[in-house]
Amino acid sequence: MALSSPKCPSSQFALRPSPAPRSQRVAAASSSLSCPPIPRRLFSKRVSSQSRANRRWNVASVHDAARTLPISPAKEIDLKKVENGVSSAISAEEYRDLAGLSTRENSTVSITVVGASGDLAKKKIFPALFALYYEDCLPEHFTIFGYARSKMTDTELRNMVSKTLTCRIDKRENCSEKMEQFLGRCFYHSGQYDSEENFAELDKEIKKHEAGRLSNRLFYLSIPPNIFMDVVKCASKSASSANGWTRVIVEKPFGQDSESSAALTRGLKQFLVEDQIFRIDHYLGKELVENLSVLRFSNLVFEPLWSRQYIRNVQLIFSEDFGTEGRGGYFDNYGIIRDIMQNHLLQMLALFAMETPISLDAEDIRNEKVKVLRSMKPLQLEDVVIGQYKSHTKGGFTYPAYTDDKTVPRDSLTPTFAAAVLFIDNARWDGVPFLMKAGKALHTRRTEIRVQFRHVPGNLYRSFGTDLDRATNELVIRVQPDEAIYLKINNKIPGLGMRLDRSNLNLLYAARGTEAFHSL
Ligand SMILES: NC(=O)C1=CN([C@@H]2O[C@H](COP(=O)(O)OP(=O)(O)OC[C@H]3O[C@@H](n4cnc5c(N)ncnc54)[C@H](OP(=O)(O)O)[C@@H]3O)[C@@H](O)[C@H]2O)C=CC1
Numbered sequence: 001m002a003l004s005s006p007k008c009p010s011s012q013f014a015l016r017p018s019p020a021p022r023s024q025r026v027a028a029a030s031s032s033l034s035c036p037p038i039p040r041r042l043f044s045k046r047v048s049s050q051s052r053a054n055r056r057w058n059v060a061s062v063h064d065a066a067r068t069l070p071i072s073p074a075k076e077i078d079l080k081k082v083e084n085g086v087s088s089a090i091s092a093e094e095y096r097d098l099a100g101l102s103t104r105e106n107s108t109v110s111i112t113v114v115g116a117s118g119d120l121a122k123k124k125i126f127p128a129l130f131a132l133y134y135e136d137c138l139p140e141h142f143t144i145f146g147y148a149r150s151k152m153t154d155t156e157l158r159n160m161v162s163k164t165l166t167c168r169i170d171k172r173e174n175c176s177e178k179m180e181q182f183l184g185r186c187f188y189h190s191g192q193y194d195s196e197e198n199f200a201e202l203d204k205e206i207k208k209h210e211a212g213r214l215s216n217r218l219f220y221l222s223i224p225p226n227i228f229m230d231v232v233k234c235a236s237k238s239a240s241s242a243n244g245w246t247r248v249i250v251e252k253p254f255g256q257d258s259e260s261s262a263a264l265t266r267g268l269k270q271f272l273v274e275d276q277i278f279r280i281d282h283y284l285g286k287e288l289v290e291n292l293s294v295l296r297f298s299n300l301v302f303e304p305l306w307s308r309q310y311i312r313n314v315q316l317i318f319s320e321d322f323g324t325e326g327r328g329g330y331f332d333n334y335g336i337i338r339d340i341m342q343n344h345l346l347q348m349l350a351l352f353a354m355e356t357p358i359s360l361d362a363e364d365i366r367n368e369k370v371k372v373l374r375s376m377k378p379l380q381l382e383d384v385v386i387g388q389y390k391s392h393t394k395g396g397f398t399y400p401a402y403t404d405d406k407t408v409p410r411d412s413l414t415p416t417f418a419a420a421v422l423f424i425d426n427a428r429w430d431g432v433p434f435l436m437k438a439g440k441a442l443h444t445r446r447t448e449i450r451v452q453f454r455h456v457p458g459n460l461y462r463s464f465g466t467d468l469d470r471a472t473n474e475l476v477i478r479v480q481p482d483e484a485i486y487l488k489i490n491n492k493i494p495g496l497g498m499r500l501d502r503s504n505l506n507l508l509y510a511a512r513g514t515e516a517f518h519s520l
């Protein structure tokens with residue numbers, strides 16, 4: 001089924017409930033007011049005034065426990081318009097207001113992409129920012145700074161970024177013109193992550209562009225987590241906003257284990273209040289992951305089947321057909337389990353397996369997900385397989401081994417592949433294996449959830465061609481590429497006689513070209 005694509009990002013945030021019903025999002029899109037509705041959960045009642053914990057960071061915000069969206073302190077916003085999440089389409093300007101990005105008060109927003117020389121920044125962050133710019137969802141006065149240790153000029157950054165910008169959106173009018181304008185707003189500053197002095201230099205550069213306007217600053221930590229603290233400390237001391245808000249987006253993985261995760265949180269809180277910290281897992285912004293709860297909770301046909309009674313196993317599969325390619329600096333310290341399984345796949349699993357939440361508020365969904373995680377049996381070593389990709393030749397081309405990557409130590413034992421069987425010890429899922437598989441440099445690029453159903457007891461058609469005991473129903477939720485949901489069913493081959501075959505009942509998404517980071 002083809003779905004028309006909204007013009008503007010849907011402001012869908014990690015750990016947030018399902019988005020607006022499709023019809024409403026499309027309505028928003030087709031409106032001349034271009035930006036889509038913002039979910040109610042972003043406007044929970046808990047409004048904190050200016051940060052008491054740390055006045056340097058000077059923020060006022062609306063706080064939603066699982067995910068926060070601070071808004072500009074001085075702003076009066078008609079929240080009724082967005083009560084119940086998605087009641088009406090809103091304008092680009094209102095969208096910016098709600099995100100605290102208004103320009104009405106002559107304010108600026110400076111976005112610093114820390115780790116701008118890296119993979120995430122190049123592949124996803126700059127393109128997502130461009131998509132927002134294209135859709136007029138960034139404020140009038142905004143500037144983007146790349147910050148990293150690598151030496152680069154502004155022009156080199158622009159050249160690097162321009163290679164990954166695309167006009168993914170439906171209308172491609174003036175795309176190259178818009179790109180030029182966007183690139184003109186991008187600057188680069190080279191510095192160390194633990195140097196207050198270098199961040200003070202960045203501060204000076206930012207100030208030049210702020211030109212005395214109200215200063216709002218966003219730091220996107222597109223770096224390995226072990227240097228988050230250095231950056232937050234230095235940015236806090238030397239480059240935070242003096243009169244507007246300062247926010248920090250923190251990438252996964254949030255530490256190495258629960259101890260280091262708690263230490264990271266404690267560390268961040270020395271310099272930030274919770275409202276300033278935005279933890280992101282971009283898989284939660286993927287269309288099919290967002291659709292998971294909709295599929296299950298708004299279709300009578302699925303929910304009754306969603307249990308051990310009918311489901312034999314669930315597989316969560318992530319595979320990439322490329323290796324680390326220069327990302328060893330980050331990846332080698334974390335490995336595939338911490339890079340993919342513990343966050344992206346586990347989030348998908350929790351959404352898949354949770355009980356019906358009380359509401360679509362982020363906190364209610366989070367509570368249900370936590371119950372799933374707490375019901376999980378601790379993993380045993382024998383339930384896990386790990387591996388690392390080796391060099392191989394195919395079609396006359398030799399693909400490098402993981403340890404051939406110059407950014408990876410030659411003797412690295414970091415896993416690039418892992419498979420694990422997980423069990424959820426509760427009434428719904430007792431005994432159902434949840435198989436997770438994740439790997440880099442495999443044959444295909446694919447992320448999907450495969451739900452295999454039990455055999456039909458006493459199947460009448462056992463003797464008709466197909467081995468129906470094996471060919472059980474399977475529901476496939478293909479997250480990427482070529483998003484689709486299809487159900488494998490057994491049916492009769494048309495014509496004389498009785499021969500059976502397996503077919504797919506399809507919900508194919510046309511190439512919509514949306515990208516999770518764009519909406520997040
Ligand atoms: N790549 C992706 O698609 C995604 C990545 N992420 C997350 O983004 C973060 C960054 O990932 P990614 O961009 O892929 O990683 P990279 O390895 O590309 O690292 C980003 C930048 O950080 C600096 N860096 C790398 N290693 C180190 C190190 N050991 N010490 C200090 N600086 C270092 C480098 O900049 P320089 O040397 O110039 O300072 C590098 O360009 C991670 O937390 C990852 O989980 C999340 C979603 C998707």
Ligand SMILES: O=C1O[C@H](COP(=O)(O)O)[C@@H](O)[C@H](O)[C@H]1O
Nearest residue numbers: 282320331339340344447480516
């Ligand atoms: O978080 C990460 O995700 C990417 C894959 O993201 P996708 O949206 O392209 O599927 C992965 O390559 C990277 O290792 C990891 O850090």
